[in-house]
Amino acid sequence: xxxxxxxxxxxxxxxxxxxxxxxxxxxxxxxxxxxxxxxxxxxxxxxxxxxxxxxxxxxxxxxxxxxxxxxxxxxxxxxxxxxxxxxxxxxxxxxxxxxxxxxxxxxxxxxxxxxxxxxxxxxxxxxxxxxxxxxxxxxxxxxxxxxxxxxx
Numbered sequence: 001x002x003x004x005x006x007x008x009x010x011x012x013x014x015x016x017x018x019x020x021x022x023x024x025x026x027x028x029x030x031x032x033x034x035x036x037x038x039x040x041x042x043x044x045x046x047x048x049x050x051x052x053x054x055x056x057x058x059x060x061x062x063x064x065x066x067x068x069x070x071x072x073x074x075x076x077x078x079x080x081x082x083x084x085x086x087x088x089x090x091x092x093x094x095x096x097x098x099x100x101x102x103x104x105x106x107x108x109x110x111x112x113x114x115x116x117x118x119x120x121x122x123x124x125x126x127x128x129x130x131x132x133x134x135x136x137x138x139x140x141x142x143x144x145x146x147x148x149x150x151x152x
Contacts, residue, residue: 025099028106028130031137032094039090044083051075052131052138060145070143091115094126106130106137112144113151123151 031050038047057073082090091114098109108128114121124145131140 024101024106024132027137028099028101028108029096031130031139032096032108032110032128035139036092036094039082039085039092040088042083042085042087042089044079047079047082048075050137050139051079052140055139056141058141058143060143062145062147089117091118104132106132111151122146122148 034050035047037043038050055075057075057078059071059073061069061071063069092112093115094110094112096108097111098107100107106129108126108130110126110128111123112126113123124147126142126144128139129141130137132138
C-alpha cells in the first residue's frame with residue numbers, strides 16, 4: 001500500500017508540474033492571440049495593454065541581391081495605425097509552430113498569413129519574445145518576415 005501511495009503521490013506531483021507548464025504556455029498563446037484580436041477590432045488600447053513598456057517591433061525587409069534591412073516601428077505608432085483601421089479590415093491568421101517557456105521568458109514562432117479588407121496581402125513568420133512580470137505576460141519583442149509568395 002505504501003508503494004502505491006508513493007507512486008500515486010509522484011504521479012500527482014508530475015501532473016501538477018505538467019499542468020503549470022501548460023498553463024504558462026496557454027497564457028503566452030492568449031497574449032499573442034489578443035494582439036491579433038486587437039488588430040481585427042482596431043482596438044489601440046487593447047493592443048497597448050499587452051505590450052511591455054520597452055517593447056520593440058521590427059520587420060525584416062528583403063532587398064535586391066539578398067540585402068536585408070531591418071525596419072523598426074514604434075509601438076505607439078503601430079497601435080495608432082491599428083486604431084485608425086476599420087473593424088475587420090486587418091486579419092492575421094497564425095499557427096503556433098514552436099513555443100517555449102522558461103520562468104519569466106517565453107518565445108513563440110508563428111507562421112502567418114495577413115489579410116487586408118478580406119484580401120491576401122502577405123505572409124511570413126513572426127518571432128515573439130514575452131516577459132512575465134508580476135504574474136502578467138507582456139510582449140517585449142516581435143520581429144517578422146514578409147513575403148508575397150508561398151505561405152504556410
